[in-house]
Amino acid sequence: MILRRNEPDTVVVDQPNVVFDVDRLSVNYGDFQAVRDVTLKVQEKRITALIGPSGCGKTTVLRCFNRMNDLIPTARVEGTILYHGVDLYDRQVDPVEVRRRIGMVFQKPNPFPKSIYENVAFGPRVGGFRGKMDDLVEESLRKSALWDEVKDKLRDSAMALSGGQQQRLCIARAIAVEPDVILMDEPCSSLDPVATQRIEDLMQELVADYTIIIVTHNMQQAARVSDRTAFFTVEVGENGQRTGVLVEYDRTEKVFTNPSQPRTEAYVTGRFG
Amino acid sequence: MGLYRPDLGTEISLGGGAATEAVRRILHGRQRDVRGLAFQSALLLTLLMSLAIMVTLMAQIGATGWRVFAERGTDFLTSPMSSLASRAGVWQGLVGSLMLMVFVVVIAFPLGIGAAVYLEEYAPDNRRTRFIAANIRNLAGVPSIVYGLLGLAIFVLVLRPITGGLTVVSGGLTLAVLVLPIVIITASEALRAVPGSIREAGYAVGASQWQVIRSHVLPAAAPGILTGTILSLARALGETAPLILVGAVTGFFFQSSGNLLARLHGPYTTLPTIVYTWSRQPGEEFRHLTAAAILALIMVIVVVNVLAIYLRNRFQRTW
Numbered sequence: 226m227i228l229r230r231n232e233p234d235t236v237v238v239d240q241p242n243v244v245f246d247v248d249r250l251s252v253n254y255g256d257f258q259a260v261r262d263v264t265l266k267v268q269e270k271r272i273t274a275l276i277g278p279s280g281c282g283k284t285t286v287l288r289c290f291n292r293m294n295d296l297i298p299t300a301r302v303e304g305t306i307l308y309h310g311v312d313l314y315d316r317q318v319d320p321v322e323v324r325r326r327i328g329m330v331f332q333k334p335n336p337f338p339k340s341i342y343e344n345v346a347f348g349p350r351v352g353g354f355r356g357k358m359d360d361l362v363e364e365s366l367r368k369s370a371l372w373d374e375v376k377d378k379l380r381d382s383a384m385a386l387s388g389g390q391q392q393r394l395c396i397a398r399a400i401a402v403e404p405d406v407i408l409m410d411e412p413c414s415s416l417d418p419v420a421t422q423r424i425e426d427l428m429q430e431l432v433a434d435y436t437i438i439i440v441t442h443n444m445q446q447a448a449r450v451s452d453r454t455a456f457f458t459v460e461v462g463e464n465g466q467r468t469g470v471l472v473e474y475d476r477t478e479k480v481f482t483n484p485s486q487p488r489t490e491a492y493v494t495g496r497f498g
Numbered sequence: 499m500g501l502y503r504p505d506l507g508t509e510i511s512l513g514g515g516a517a518t519e520a521v522r523r524i525l526h527g528r529q530r531d532v533r534g535l536a537f538q539s540a541l542l543l544t545l546l547m548s549l550a551i552m553v554t555l556m557a558q559i560g561a562t563g564w565r566v567f568a569e570r571g572t573d574f575l576t577s578p579m580s581s582l583a584s585r586a587g588v589w590q591g592l593v594g595s596l597m598l599m600v601f602v603v604v605i606a607f608p609l610g611i612g613a614a615v616y617l618e619e620y621a622p623d624n625r626r627t628r629f630i631a632a633n634i635r636n637l638a639g640v641p642s643i644v645y646g647l648l649g650l651a652i653f654v655l656v657l658r659p660i661t662g663g664l665t666v667v668s669g670g671l672t673l674a675v676l677v678l679p680i681v682i683i684t685a686s687e688a689l690r691a692v693p694g695s696i697r698e699a700g701y702a703v704g705a706s707q708w709q710v711i712r713s714h715v716l717p718a719a720a721p722g723i724l725t726g727t728i729l730s731l732a733r734a735l736g737e738t739a740p741l742i743l744v745g746a747v748t749g750f751f752f753q754s755s756g757n758l759l760a761r762l763h764g765p766y767t768t769l770p771t772i773v774y775t776w777s778r779q780p781g782e783e784f785r786h787l788t789a790a791a792i793l794a795l796i797m798v799i800v801v802v803n804v805l806a807i808y809l810r811n812r813f814q815r816t817w
Contacts, residue, residue: 325704335695337714348703402703
């Protein structure tokens with residue numbers, strides 16, 4: 226049983242496992258230190274939100290979890306991230322395998338310029354899926370609440386879908402490779418409120434099967450959907466460099482109603498943002 | 499308001515007809531944009547001048563050369579070279595040009611596209627890579643006759659056992675090397691134009707670099723790559739100086755109708771070389787023939803360009 230926010234008298238029975246154990250994570254882009262000394266543990270099958278003002282390094286931290294920062298030549302990652310006990314940045318770890326277990330949905334929907342079917346089928350195919358692709362595509366599209374809208378036009382271009390549909394397609398694409406974790410980088414920031422609501426509802430369904438980490442600018446969204454929240458902010462160094470730091474990480478309820486840190490309180494009450 | 503625009507405040511606040519009149523006065527009262535018009539006219543003039551030059555050239559050539567087609571029709575296209583103007587035709591040039599194009603396609607396209615993919619997708623962005631890229635750009639600007647000298651030295655002389663010396667093989671290799679930098683540059687541009695978000699999406703579902711390139715980057719870049727490579731083909735069709743240096747025949751010769759291997763090791767000529775040859779022959783008749791050969795060359799280049807546009811449209815589906 227999981228503690229649900231709308232059933233306040235339900236009791237937590239199980240202690241969730243730790244999926245990511247982050248210890249003193251710092252990321253530099255060349256000479257610029259984007260974020261430093263982040264330490265937190267991400268729980269399995271929960272939604273963890275990373276919130277904070279612009280430039281505080283939330284997206285940088287998120288991209289560390291699936292080694293996407295590898296794609297940026299000047300990026301340097303220090304500290305450790307243990308994924309189920311394994312150091313993600315160990316030399317022998319293959320980033321391609323990491324990304325098959327830890328998927329990502331981006332801020333701006335980025336479907337491949339191909340058919341809807343191809344978008345979902347690509348990941349499993351390159352991952353060596355040998356079963357019935359049609360079934361996998363259908364299941365992924367059902368799970369991301371898109372099947373009914375596209376079942377008759379699977380061969381049509383994904384670019385013809387609306388923004389909200391494209392984002393759900395990107396979620397279906399991420400689910401199709403059967404990951405362990407789904408990372409979401411401000412998935413609703415380019416969507417209208419109705420589409421946003423659908424994606425938030427979707428997250429609540431998906432969390433039964435997947436660990437979700439979401440970066441969001443929208444505090445209300447974090448308060449609505451997440452189980453735990455990490456609040457980041459920007460600290461200005463002596464040389465004027467703006468570096469992100471983790472201020473507080475706790476149950477969402479606590480962070481938003483009774484935060485321990487004054488900076489957290491200032492942010493969530495809107496005194497700065 | 500009021501510093502450089504008339505202050506409408508009082509008039510608009512009156513409401514009704516006076517306000518409408520005041521606003522109309524402002525909205526309609528714009529002075530004629532003299533500078534803008536002059537600029538636009540100057541640009542139009544440059545366009546017309548460019549067109550006029552081309553039209554004049556084409557008219558001049560057409561007027562001189564149409565007679566040949568009118569009198570002899572396709573016979574002109576199927577006859578071999580001859581010292582008799584009334585019997586000379588461009589057939590050998592068509593064949594020679596075609597064979598050279600095959601070399602360019604088979605050698606320069608795969609090498610060029612492959613090099614571009616490596617430079618854009620795999621090579622790290624450091625000084626060495628930038629140096630190599632700058633050199634390739636410079637090579638694209640080297641005068642074509644220098645490539646002729648290169649071809650002469652290497653393909654004709656040093657590699658004579660393989661190429662047979664002054665043959666189509668040497669000519670084809672020379673043209674392929676000439677065109678290679680252009681293929682690399684246009685393919686690089688096309689690859690660079692593929693948005694990074696598509697690559698990120700590919701990586702995020704656990705594809706390797708090769709899978710992302712093969713399944714998403716190359717198909718997205720294909721229309722641009724195709725256009726660039728076929729246009730470089732059209733450029734190669736018109737090359738004359740380097741081919742003369744590596745052995746395209748500028749006299750008339752008898753093409754043995756032997757097998758392909760014999761043809762590859764025998765004498766050859768190309769359309770532009772024929773134009774050059776005929777332009778140096780005395781006599782009125784050869785003026786007409788030269789113009790007609792130019793027309794034939796232009797027709798071939800137009801066909802190649804149309805092919806480029808057709809193929810690009812076919813690849814560029816409405817994604």
